[in-house]
Amino acid sequence: MSNAKLYIFAIFLGVSFILSAQNESDDSESLLLSMENAIVFAQFDADRGDYYNARAKLEKALTISEKLEDRESQGIIHSKIGRLHHTVREYDQALSSLTKASQIQREIGDYSNLAITYSIKGNLHLTLKEYQAALDYYNSAKNLFQENNLEPMSSGVSLNEAKIQYELKDYEKSKAYLDETIQLAKSYDQPLILSSALIYIGKILIETGDNALALEKVTEGIEIAETNDIIENLNEGYLTLSLIYQNKKDFKSAHDYLLKHVEISDSILNIERENLSPDQKTEYIDAYNQADYQELKTKLEEQESESSLAKITTILSIALISILSLLTLALYKNNNIRLKSNNMLHEKNDDLIEAMKRAEQASKTKANFLSTVTHELRTPLYAVTGLTNMLLDEEPSEKQIPHLKSLKFSGDYLLQFINDILQINKIEANKVExxxxxxxxxxxxxxxxxxxxxxxxxxxxxxxxxxxxxxxxxxxxxxxxxxxxxxxxxxxxxxxxxxxxxxxxxxxxxxxxxxxxxxxxxxxxxxxxxxxxxxxxxxxxxxxxxxxxxxxxxxxxxxxxxxxxxxxxxxxxxxxxxxxxxxxxxxxxxxxxxxxxxKIEKEDYSKNIKALDISNIKILIVEDNKINQMITKKILSKMNLQCEVVDNGEDAVEKVRNHNYDVVLMDIHMPGISGLEATKQIRAFNKDLTIFALTAVTLEDKMQEFDEAGFNDIISKPFKQEDFEKKLFDELSSNKKTTASTQ
Incomplete structure (x- = not known):
């Protein structure tokens, strides 16, 4: 959109905004129009870098939404305010606003906008270099995007996941996320994300030593950024090109691209400063990271010096190489046989080590993929098998029974099928039983x-x-x-x-x-x-x-x-x-x-459970999926067990801190802190509580992690009632908790 069109659009919005303000009354429609106009105008301000005016308009919109008791709008506005706080480096305020947004959105079930809030919260933790927290929020955001048919929004999350893995120097995992990002960005025509992903592919290739392919990818990303006038990506792209040419010892090109990067950085900073008031300019300049900017200036000066000395360095290098060549020739004749033997040994060792590294990395990649797929399939299967068993227990009609049995058969098959996909990958290791x-x-x-x-x-x-x-x-x-x-x-x-x-x-x-x-x-x-x-x-x-x-x-x-x-x-x-x-x-x-x-009769643990006094047993279910909450609670109710439900790890820690429970069923993947982190926090003040990991992850690869977190045992989702009864019986009888008292 041209500047002229933007200004016309702004004038139109401004006129609408003024007219609605003049006619504002207690009428809900008028208030609603004022709120919507304030949100739109705030977005316009934010897009042109006028962050503080944008925030003022959003705060006005928030006041109106509270007057209208419009909870959905309140959640959206808090999320937008949190994004603005993050942009101007007000991190504590950003966290506060985003927490308010997520609380409201969870309470009203606004999962589409909750996904966006989680994504922004992940960005905040990424900025603060709190990488695991960022990954947890990104994972929650992607799950909600998929559940609510918002797959196009997953591309930005995948890109940020790639950036985290790049910072952690896990380049294989970073590239896997980038490949996913590129596929999504191409499918949904997202040039900004596609351009950034290609540039980050180039950064990974620099680290792995493939400067030629890095140059190709970064150039492609810059071309997309130039075509679509994406200044931020041009800025990043020029800096990356500078690094590539520096590695290639082309100091002049490295200097030229670094100079372009610095010029764009100056331009972006000046534009943002122009959109602030005098007081706000001082605040923004203080927030701007001058140390990073000065580092770029210093680097530019160093490259200018390197470029000036390049010719002298080349001449001296040629002379030095000539002298070394003569010495090498003399030594070569005396050591030829020994060198050949050593080289052969080193080559074999290097090849073997490299092959082992590749195999290990491939194994890790496959394990991570299988763990993700397993979790994503087991979670809905828990609902399918759980609901089917519940319906079969509730005296269905004769016509319904065959259909329900077929559904149960298919669910059981699919669960076992998932397990055996994992087992197939262990055949070579002779671990399949x-x-x-x-x-x-x-x-x-x-x-x-x-x-x-x-x-x-x-x-x-x-x-x-x-x-x-x-x-x-x-x-x-x-x-x-x-x-x-x-x-x-x-x-x-x-x-x-x-x-x-x-x-x-x-x-x-x-x-x-x-x-x-x-x-x-x-x-x-x-x-x-x-x-x-x-x-x-x-x-x-x-x-x-x-x-x-x-x-x-x-x-x-x-x-x-x-x-x-x-x-x-x-x-x-x-x-x-x-x-x-x-x-x-x-x-x-x-x-x-x-x-x-x-046929060997299996031990009936349901009878064993009934033989125990479980009238005082109190169980806390920690599960974010509403259907799974209902199923688990109904299974426990059938066993005459008391239970409460919370939907996130933070609330679980507080519940355990303030109440007495005999058993906690802890889901692993949840919004905010994971079940692993919640269990670690609980173990800091309660060593004796029985905590079961109620999880759909691949157990073989997680046993050590679960043990270290402090779980007593693991119950794999979707679980069968008899499996749960066995583990519960073993734990209750061994710990003699059947006479525990509760608050």
């Missing part, structure tokens, strides 16, 4: 077919099940892994078959006493697979073609997981297919027949 139980093979396969029948009907596909006549029904094996394999393969056939048939066959191909080799066949008459594609079907992220992937969906990970699961079960898989004529997958696994009477 089998869980053999006695189960009915025929019933299990029928259940899988039944659960997938609705999907088949949607594609006009009929599923036929054939079980070998005379084959025993009960076997000992890992039935959940078998279910996952079947669901994946049958689901795959349904996806690629229209108006056709699928045959699921189960039969024994060999028998030695009670030990069988069972073959499973899944045959369809769908689109089939070409010969060249069949060779790669069991590789990760592989499907028939890009076109097939787009048309039929999927990640291309399913068959890789199937192959891994079958290998865990000591089996093998192969396929037969012809393009246009369908596909048949075969897999064979060993199973041992056992009679039904061999």
């Amino acid at each position: 089998l869980d053999p139980v006695l189960f009915n093979l025929k019933t299990k396969v029928e259940s899988v077919c039944s659960a997938l029948n609705n999907s088949a009907l949607d594609n006009q596909v009929k599923v036929h099940f054939e079980y070998q006549k005379g084959l025993e029904h009960t076997f000992v094996g890992d039935n959940l892994k078998i279910s996952q394999i079947l669901i994946n393969l049958i689901g795959n056939s349904i996806k690629f078959t229209k108006d056709g048939d699928i045959w699921v066959r189960v039969y024994s191909i060999s028998k030695n006493n009670n030990d069988h080799i069972i073959r499973f066949e899944i045959e369809d008459n769908g689109i089939g697979i070409s010969k060249e594609k069949q060779e790669h079907m069991f590789e990760s992220f592989s499907q028939g073609s890009i076109q097939i992937n787009r048309k039929y969906g999927g990640t291309g990970l399913g068959l890789s997981i199937v192959k891994g699961l079958i290998e865990i079960l000591n089996g093998k898989i192969f396929l037969k297919s012809e393009l246009g004529k369908g596909t048949t997958f075969f897999f064979e696994i060993p199973l041992t027949y056992a009679p039904e009477t061999a």
